[in-house]
Amino acid sequence: MDFEPYIRDIENFPKPGVVFKDITPLLKDAKALTAACQTLCDMIVKHDIDKVVGVDSRGFIFAPLIASKLNAGFVPVRKKGKLPYTTISESYELEYGEDTLEIHTDAIQKGEKVLVHDDVLATGGTASAVCKLVEKLGGEVVQCNFLIHLTFLNGSNKLNGYDIKALLEY
Ligand SMILES: O=P(O)(O)OC[C@H]1O[C@H](OP(=O)(O)OP(=O)(O)O)[C@H](O)[C@@H]1O
Numbered sequence: 001m002d003f004e005p006y007i008r009d010i011e012n013f014p015k016p017g018v019v020f021k022d023i024t025p026l027l028k029d030a031k032a033l034t035a036a037c038q039t040l041c042d043m044i045v046k047h048d049i050d051k052v053v054g055v056d057s058r059g060f061i062f063a064p065l066i067a068s069k070l071n072a073g074f075v076p077v078r079k080k081g082k083l084p085y086t087t088i089s090e091s092y093e094l095e096y097g098e099d100t101l102e103i104h105t106d107a108i109q110k111g112e113k114v115l116v117h118d119d120v121l122a123t124g125g126t127a128s129a130v131c132k133l134v135e136k137l138g139g140e141v142v143q144c145n146f147l148i149h150l151t152f153l154n155g156s157n158k159l160n161g162y163d164i165k166a167l168l169e170y
Pocket residue numbers: 055056057058059093094095096118119120121122123124125126127155
């Protein structure tokens with residue numbers, strides 16, 4: 001399925017100069033939503049995934065769906081101050097700002113195989129911080145998968161050595 005017609009460009013959001021990739025047209029279409037989820041799962045070569053890590057907040061849309069299909073657990077990585085139990089954190093820069101991400105210290109066991117999922121790979125700051133959090137807990141990042149990879153922002157440079165997959169590249 002061609003997912004491109006379901007992605008809407010919004011210019012100057014959330015800041016001047018940014019072209020925001022809006023995935024809500026894809027989400028509201030039943031066929032596109034189901035096909036996108038299936039294709040994200042099909043891109044995973046190794047199917048022995050223990051945990052799917054989704055990134056606050058748009059990463060939470062598909063990550064639990066993927067986890068359920070793979071019989072894996074879902075782990076939320078959240079923006080600072082949102083997780084209730086003991087956490088570790090990583091600060092990072094993204095296309096239009098900076099922030100801190102956190103994960104629960106008991107979310108991943110040593111040696112577990114982890115799929116990192118988010119909707120968009122832009123500058124790679126977010127995904128790189130998530131990989132660091134997973135590895136600090138002893139997890140192995142098997143793949144980072146995204147709906148959209150904005151290749152012109154060179155995010156893959158921050159994810160050297162990781163298997164990066166996306167439904168759409170711009
Ligand atoms: O590759 P990067 O430059 O780091 O950018 C990618 C990140 O930016 C967006 O999240 P955002 O922080 O806007 O939060 P949201 O999901 O809550 O909208 C997107 O969902 C990714 O998580």
